[in-house]
Amino acid sequence: MKLPSLREVGTEARLLLIGIPVFIWTMIPIYHMFLFAISPKEDAFSGKLWPAHPTLNNFKIVFYQEHYFLRDFWIQFWNSTVIALAAGVLTLFIATAAAFSISRLRVPGGRAVMNLALLTYFIPAAFLAVPMYRTMGNYGLLNNHWSLILAMVTIASPYAIWVLKQASDKLPVELDEAATMDGATTLQLFRLVYVPLMMPSLVAVGTYAILLAWNEYLYAFLLLSRDTDITLPVALGNFLAADDSPWELLMTTGFIYALPPAAIYYVFKRYMVGGLTAGAVKS
Amino acid sequence: MAITLSGDHAISSPPLSSRLTTPQVWGIVLLVPYALVFLAFVVYPVSYGLWLARAPANYVALWHDPIFARAAVNTLIFLVVGINLKMLIALFLSGFFAQQRVWIRWLSVLFILPWAVPSIPTILSVRFMLNPEWGMVNQIIFKLTAEDGPNWLNDPAVALGMAIAVHIWKSLPFWTLILLTGRLAISHDMYEAAAVDGATWMQKFRYITWPSMRTLYVTCTLLSMIWTLGDFNSVYLLTGGGPADLTHVLSTLGIRYLRLDQLSLAMASIVCALPLVLPLVYFMMKRLSR
Numbered sequence: 086m087k088l089p090s091l092r093e094v095g096t097e098a099r100l101l102l103i104g105i106p107v108f109i110w111t112m113i114p115i116y117h118m119f120l121f122a123i124s125p126k127e128d129a130f131s132g133k134l135w136p137a138h139p140t141l142n143n144f145k146i147v148f149y150q151e152h153y154f155l156r157d158f159w160i161q162f163w164n165s166t167v168i169a170l171a172a173g174v175l176t177l178f179i180a181t182a183a184a185f186s187i188s189r190l191r192v193p194g195g196r197a198v199m200n201l202a203l204l205t206y207f208i209p210a211a212f213l214a215v216p217m218y219r220t221m222g223n224y225g226l227l228n229n230h231w232s233l234i235l236a237m238v239t240i241a242s243p244y245a246i247w248v249l250k251q252a253s254d255k256l257p258v259e260l261d262e263a264a265t266m267d268g269a270t271t272l273q274l275f276r277l278v279y280v281p282l283m284m285p286s287l288v289a290v291g292t293y294a295i296l297l298a299w300n301e302y303l304y305a306f307l308l309l310s311r312d313t314d315i316t317l318p319v320a321l322g323n324f325l326a327a328d329d330s331p332w333e334l335l336m337t338t339g340f341i342y343a344l345p346p347a348a349i350y351y352v353f354k355r356y357m358v359g360g361l362t363a364g365a366v367k368s
Numbered sequence: 369m370a371i372t373l374s375g376d377h378a379i380s381s382p383p384l385s386s387r388l389t390t391p392q393v394w395g396i397v398l399l400v401p402y403a404l405v406f407l408a409f410v411v412y413p414v415s416y417g418l419w420l421a422r423a424p425a426n427y428v429a430l431w432h433d434p435i436f437a438r439a440a441v442n443t444l445i446f447l448v449v450g451i452n453l454k455m456l457i458a459l460f461l462s463g464f465f466a467q468q469r470v471w472i473r474w475l476s477v478l479f480i481l482p483w484a485v486p487s488i489p490t491i492l493s494v495r496f497m498l499n500p501e502w503g504m505v506n507q508i509i510f511k512l513t514a515e516d517g518p519n520w521l522n523d524p525a526v527a528l529g530m531a532i533a534v535h536i537w538k539s540l541p542f543w544t545l546i547l548l549t550g551r552l553a554i555s556h557d558m559y560e561a562a563a564v565d566g567a568t569w570m571q572k573f574r575y576i577t578w579p580s581m582r583t584l585y586v587t588c589t590l591l592s593m594i595w596t597l598g599d600f601n602s603v604y605l606l607t608g609g610g611p612a613d614l615t616h617v618l619s620t621l622g623i624r625y626l627r628l629d630q631l632s633l634a635m636a637s638i639v640c641a642l643p644l645v646l647p648l649v650y651f652m653m654k655r656l657s658r
Contacts, residue, residue, distance in 0.1 A: 103464050104475055111479050114537065117504060118493040132507025179405060182398035192395030198402070203656060205410050207649040209598025211619035212641065215626050215634045216417030217409065223416075224408075239409040242402060247656075271394040300486040303600045303623070318488040322605065325492075332496055339489025350484035351477075 118343075121336030129333040143337040152334055154324055157312050164309075165299055165316040165342075168230055172237035172298035177291045180242050184249035185279055189261060190271070199250060206243035211303060213240075218307045232308045233316070237301060241294040248293075252286040253279070289356040296346050317342045421635035430636055435624075439616040440640070442528055446617055447593050450532040455589045458540055462547035463577075483541040491605040494534055495521070524614035527607045531615065535602040543588055550584040551577065587655055594648050597641065 089097075120136065121129050122143055128136035145151075150158050183202075187195035217236055218227075226232035256279075264278050280287070302318040309315045315323075321342065324335040430436045465476050482490065497503045498520040506517035521527045558576050567575070600619045603609065609616040609624060616624060618641045625634035 100464070100467060100469065100472070103461075104472065107461065107464070107479060108475060110537070111482060111541075114490045114493045114497070115481060115485065117497050118489055121493070121496075130502045132502075132504050132511075179401045183402040186395040186398040190391045190395035190398070192392055192399060195395070195399070198399060200653065201406065202402070203653060204649065205406070207594050207645075207652055208410075208414075209594060209619065209645065211598040211600040211622065212638045212645075213410075213413065214600075215622050215631070215638060216413035216420075218626065219420075219631060220409065220413040220416060235405070235409060239405055242405060246402065271391045300488075302488050302605075307623075307626075318486060321488050321492065325605075325608075336489070336493060336496075339492060343485040343489050346486055347481065347484045350480075 122340045169299040171234045173295035176241040176294035180245035188253040202243035237298040245290040417635045426636035439621040443617045454536045458543040461544045531603045
């Protein structure tokens with residue numbers, strides 16, 4: 086075995102000098118959350134780096150809804166799931182139709198629509214929230230899940246359309262021409278040629294919209310208020326209302342809430358990185 | 369072939385009914401869903417909001433509200449200091465993650481976690497960590513120095529700094545990843561040639577890396593600034609705007625007015641941010657719609 090040279094050791098040491106702080110910085114808030122989730126109350130508040138008596142009791146309390154703050158946990162979990170999936174499906178439908186129309190059918194005015202959508206993408210979401218709240222009130226949708234679903238679709242679709250348009254511009258025109266030559270109607274072209282070829286981008290965009298809706302706090306907290314209507318992040322925020330909040334249960338719930346998006350992210354990472362970051366910032 | 373899908377060959381003077389080809393009719397039909405969403409949930413709210421904010425009295429009221437001035441300054445600090453710091457770190461770390469090591473590849477998988485998990489539980493986790501009595505940070509400080517740590521979130525400057533740190537923690541992985549993609553696109557031959565010529569690390573960065581990444585870096589910085597204007601969670605869930613409403617930024621201030629049932633004031637405060645937003649948006653539109 087060849088011994089590494091002094092120079093190589095130096096480089097490696099310098100890399101570690103960057104890598105270790107990066108690791109600690111990244112993991113601390115997440116580890117802290119995990120630590121609370123496996124600690125009984127008295128350990129959680131003692132500031133230890135590992136609990137004296139690690140336990141899964143907090144998870145049991147959450148799953149059996151055995152605390153005042155958690156009495157609607159499962160229905161809130163269900164609300165989050167339904168809203169995320171509905172927003173994902175609707176965004177996917179709207180954005181795919183629009184991208185096909187703009188990119189493949191070259192509909193007149195398509196470019197203008199694309200630019201308007203991009204403009205929406207650049208409005209900071211918190212700024213649109215105030216008028217959106219009032220608008221939903223005017224439409225009579227406040228405290229209705231549709232208000233949050235539609236708000237999420239509004240925010241997710243501009244970027245979705247843009248990513249899908251970029252991807253479909255890369256498909257060769259000859260493909261459409263050949264299919265039309267064989268007598269395919271426009272809808273057949275969409276269903277049999279376009280959608281199958283666009284699958285990777287569609288997965289990326291669908292995942293993006295689902296995660297966006299699942300993670301949303303501000304709109305959910307403005308648009309929904311009844312305990313049985315709200316989503317999980319709003320329920321987590323509501324823990325703060327009390328002075329003696331059960332922080333170990335809050336962190337346990339937060340941990341459970343954070344798991345699905347993290348899992349989805351890592352499963353679809355291939356698509357996310359290819360489909361989204363390539364489109365995210367084109368210099 | 370009368371029907372071309374590209375629709376470029378417009379027929380010069382046919383009867384009106386056949387001026388639109390079938391695919392074009394379908395094209396319009398398929399755009400309708402998005403157009404409806406856009407009209408109902410973007411055009412209408414924005415126009416309604418602008419209409420609400422039309423009275424000059426709102427702006428006079430804002431001008432006399434010290435919380436508004438403070439929020440405007442905080443927003444500027446957040447953007448100018450926070451974002452530039454974040455992007456510089458991201459640029460530096462993109463160089464670190466470009467190194468070919470197995471352990472660095474594993475670290476990069478973990479490094480993306482803050483971006484992959486929802487921000488609410490992690491921000492609340494930081495909030496408790498900084499709790500002056502029970503938080504882990506002060507307990508460790510006490511164990512090491514036998515002195516009480518600072519009351520982190522009770523000092524407006526420190527609290528705002530912490531909110532910026534939370535923001536950086538959350539979005540640093542995303543921007544590092546984007547800059548890493550840009551860095552990996554640079555041809556390796558250039559670095560090899562430079563190494564043959566005996567270029568130092570600094571020279572490689574200055575003459576090869578930076579010129580190829582400059583545009584990407586500036587675009588990312590601007591985009592991050594626009595998005596950060598809408599970062600409600602980092603401030604609201606960490607400090608709640610406190611102490612004494614001194615750590616608000618424009619995005620949380622709008623919601624604060626809304627909660628106080630001062631809708632027109634909320635809209636006016638957002639209109640005041642437009643001179644900051646519109647130039648950035650215009651610049652980004654020009655870059656992206658090329």
